[in-house]
Amino acid sequence: MADWTDELPQAAREYLEGKRLDEVECIIADLPGIARGKALPASKFAKQKHFHLPDSIFYQTITGDWGEAAGETGFIEQDMILVPDMSTASAAPWTGDWTLQVIHDAYDREMQPIPFSPRNVLKRVVAAYEARGLTPVVAPEMEFFLVARNTDPGQTIQPMMGRSGRPAAARQAYSMTAVDEFGPVIDDIYDFAEAQGFEIDGITQEGGAGQLEINLAHGDPVQLADEVFYFKRLIREAAMRHNCFATFMAKPIAEEPGSAMHIHHSVIDRATGRNLFTGEDGGETDAFYHFIGGMQRHLPSAIAVLAPYVNSYRRYVKDHAAPINLDWGRDNRTTGIRVPLASPEARRVENRLAGMDCNPYLGIAASLACGLLGLEEQQMPEPECTTDSYQSESDVPQVLGDALDLFEEAPKLHEVLGPEFARVYAIVKRAEYEEFLQVISPWEREHLLLNV
Structure with a gap:
């Protein structure tokens, strides 16, 4: 051995x-x-x-x-x-x-990659960049909730009990005291990650009750997707050691913000080794704008991959820490596409639309595919949003059915992700959506049973 x-x-x-x-x-x-x-x-x-x-x-x-x-x-x-x-x-x-x-x-049997295997889909997109002399680089951010054990789906999800003996409190973003409430769980997360060889770039308390964010260092898209795949299991196991659950649902608690997997992108020109988004003078290049433009045009068709469940669309709520449109802006967290503060060498584009409930391989693949289409089409984005983007109209699908309609009518996106993957994905998600439509919700029983 x-x-x-x-x-x-x-x-x-x-x-x-x-x-x-x-x-x-x-x-x-x-x-x-x-x-x-x-x-x-x-x-x-x-x-x-x-x-x-x-x-x-x-x-x-x-x-x-x-x-x-x-x-x-x-x-x-x-x-x-x-x-x-x-x-x-x-x-x-x-x-x-x-x-x-x-x-x-x-x-x-012929040792050809199965086209609808998610890891193969992401490898296909990375290969499309490489065929053009480019290397994509990503950095995912993982948001999730630590919640009380929930063994009855009929009951609402509750925040976990913290170290103090009180339920986790909301609206304590970036509070170190709030992070300390989950200290034993976080200690196990760190220990498990170290044993697995993963580098955590940081961990913070987010705005929801018991909501945390883990940032990963930037790197190869397939390797980072592998890490997110592993991390979801790691975090769940750490939570169960301490009598709570970790959930990656996009919107587990109605009154709280949802959980995203923000994806940061940059692209390296292999011939020069330079960031494609930054010119020799340190300024923004046409490719930088083309990448954003591609995201604005093609992300609506990719939302069914970035937001794959009926619950995913409950996250896109105005003024609730999630984007509602495809505006872009520099250092503007209200926009769906954000350009973070960074040096010219680290210039990058952040997609804030992906939910933490998406498959990391497929979410990263779809996001990179939209940017690649922008580089090929070379169209400029809409003017930058320099104000509160929540004042603009929503331009992302509001339900999974509408998102699937857009996905099914997107041949350019299918070509990058793989037509056979697109066929299988659409059929499986449509079956899942139709299954959900047969469920009668508590809201319907409460408000319709005796009133209509």
């Missing part, structure tokens, strides 16, 4: 130093971003080069139902070939034994 463990990433080797590896979790993200796969004894993992799962895992809705997306062959659940990417080998430090997780890539 030493043959392959010697080649593990440094953090994984340090985690196992002096220990006996018991198990390897072979995992892959499905469309919602749930980890699917198999757990193998370490001795068996050492002897195999791949394993199989049926392609139907990508046809499942979040409820476990199925979209009719199997194509011409019908629903025969063909096996995919899942090949480990050993650069992703990472500790699972919350387990009772010594366990590693390894993310796998999905291929068909």
